[in-house]
Amino acid sequence: MESSVHAQSGGAVGDGIPTPAWARVVTLFPPSDRILSTILTRQAERYGDRVLLVAGETRWTFAQAAAIAAASAQALVDAGIKPGDRVALMCSNRPEFLQVYLGCAWLGAIAVPINTALRGFQLSHIFRNSRPALLVVEAQFAGAIDSVEAGVELPPRTWIIGAADEAFDARLSAVPLPAFGASAPAGAVRPGDTVAILYTSGTTGPAKGVCCPQAQLFWWGIYSARALGIREGDVLFTTLPLFHTNALNAFYQALLNGCTYVLEPKFSASGFWTAAQRHKATVGYLLGAMASMLLAQPETTNDKTHRLRVALGGGVPPQIHAPFLQRFGVPLVDGYGSTETNFVFAGTIPSDRPGTMGYLADGIEARIVDENDSALPDGEAGELVLRASEPFAFATGYFGMPEKTVEAWRNLWFHSGDRVVRDADGHYRFIDRMKDSIRRRGENVSSWEVEQTIQSHPAVAACAIYPLPSELGEDEVAAAILLEPGRSLEPVDIVRHCEGHIAYFAIPRYVRILSQLPLTENGKIKKGVLRDEGVTADTWDREAAGVKLRR
Structure with a gap:
């Protein structure tokens, strides 16, 4: 965000607050240290027994999270996984998802989260494109592997999370998720190394695997914390799925800023406020229709007895902001980001212009261009192109798709495929998608x-x-x-x-x-x-x- 807006969005949540945690974190972790193993180790030393993760009955402290990452990495090593190998992960919102993800990041392997709803053609493409050395799948989704097309090579090893109610695909060599054992030393990982391949929908072809470097996830945690005005000690409450950027990003927000990350299994409009109250949540995450669904629920005493101070409201219709704030007392933060980029735009708290993308974040450059990549003046719609001044704050390309990578990052700018207008006062407005x-x-x-x-x-x-x-x-x-x-x-x-x-x-x-x-x-x-x-x-x-x- 621009400096004047940054101060407004960072400070509007509460007056007289100290320097926000995210600002200290940028100093504490110079560019070479923006890798998950270093972040986990230092935050374990800083916060120790403070609770980092709450997922059902599971509690992880900051110290335990670092130890779990090292033990998970050793289990991967014992299974023959090497730095750079891909580990496909098909799991709901469970701590085991994070256990495997952290182990991959610690070792230098690459996590490949898979949307648990994918079947058939879509699932086959991910296996064909990423060629994982290991599949980690929750038992309830193991049957989805039956829909993978004949001739698609499945990983040589499979770990199963949870008890299985039915037989697995005969092509799987499956064993239970290993128990914790010895700890592995942190791998020789660099900030630009890929930590995850996140698949985003294709338009004129199959889904593209976005190569997300270690430092990009660091910056997701920083940019998002800044936009939401996150403070040390906040309780971050998400019902969004871990296989998408948003929930994974919220984990980094908690880890970097000394917060507690509460992971619910899934979104429930009828149970959202009860759960938020139970966990004493202070920051929430809502996308698109979720806010409308909450407003459609009958009014209850829980509507304002929670502690939620602010919520992400990306894609929430502009007419929803005011009634949501009036009924629940929670301002919704507009914003814009993508898997390939970061949380690059954010509105004020509360939004000074609901339904817009907000203001450009510090450290990000943006242009509105025509079909020849020439810059357009304010008020004229064109394609939004972006680039970051911080190293590896954006994705590095599409896995196994060099032509698509060159096309999207041409002329040293990432081409969003979105038609956007920049107003004279610095607001950016989304018009429509240029992509299909x-x-x-x-x-x-x-x-x-x-x-x-x-x-x-x-x-x-x-x-x-x-x-x-x-x-x-x-x-x-x-x-x-x-x-x-x-x-x-x-x-x-x-x-x-x-x-x-x-x-x-x-x-x-x-x-x-x-x-x-x-x-x-x-x-x-x-x-x-x-x-x-x-x-x-x-x-x-x-x-x-x-x-x-x-x-």
């Missing part, structure tokens, strides 16, 4: 992947996937379908065809079966026309029809 992607309930949906799945149905000649507005904010997935001559199907057949092949959140809510699709002169489908037509009389609505997804 959809955002639903905090999940990025690749229209290309959904189209590939639907077009594999023998009755489908062509289809187009496009977003329609959701009443909860963000998008719903819509499909326009052209049938093969002489073939017929019902919209629900499309839903059933998608189940088990793509993630549940990517399955279309809306289906239109058309006699022809709108085309450009060169034969491309005019998705803009379909978007503009919206929900028409011939649009089938899965939710209105009462069709439940089979997960």
